[in-house]
Amino acid sequence: MDQLQSKMLDDQLSSKLIDGWCVSLQMIGAVGGALAILEVMPKKYAHMLGGPKLKVPLSVGVVAETVLTFALTLTVLWVILRGPRNPSVKTGIIVVATIVLVMAGGAYTGPAMNPANVSFFFTLFHFMVRLRDCS
Secondary structure, three states: OHHHHHHHHHHHHHHHHHHHHHHHHHHHHHHHHHHHHHHHOOHHHHHHOOOOOOOOOHHHHHHHHHHHHHHHHHHHHHHHHOOOOOHHHHHHHHHHHHHHHHHHHHHHHOOOOOHHHHHHHHHHHHHHHHHHHHO
16 A cells, blocks of 8 residues: 555656646746747837737736636636537637627726736746645
8 A cells, every 4th residue: 555655646746847847848938939039020120019018007907807817717617517518509608708808808908818917926826836845
């Protein structure tokens, strides 16, 4: 029994390490890609670079992104767990919900409703906790 528990613990530890490496490499790749774009982009088009901008104060933007992300996540979970059985109808519901939520939040945060905007800090915290658990 001790060998089985040891094997399971080793598998969990290696899984956490792999997750940590994957997230780290994705972050490095994202930064590298952004820097490469900045270097390659001609100077006369540099003013066009930039992402969506908040159209409201930061606190309102955070609340709007949180509510929109919660609504989208709740909708997707409902569709997957309790929704219709037809895959086409499931896809349609998710697509319509996404479009409606993006249009509803456009006045606050622009068209970039993205769960990563809200959950970045939670993901970072989770990643740091997992790294701590690995050591």
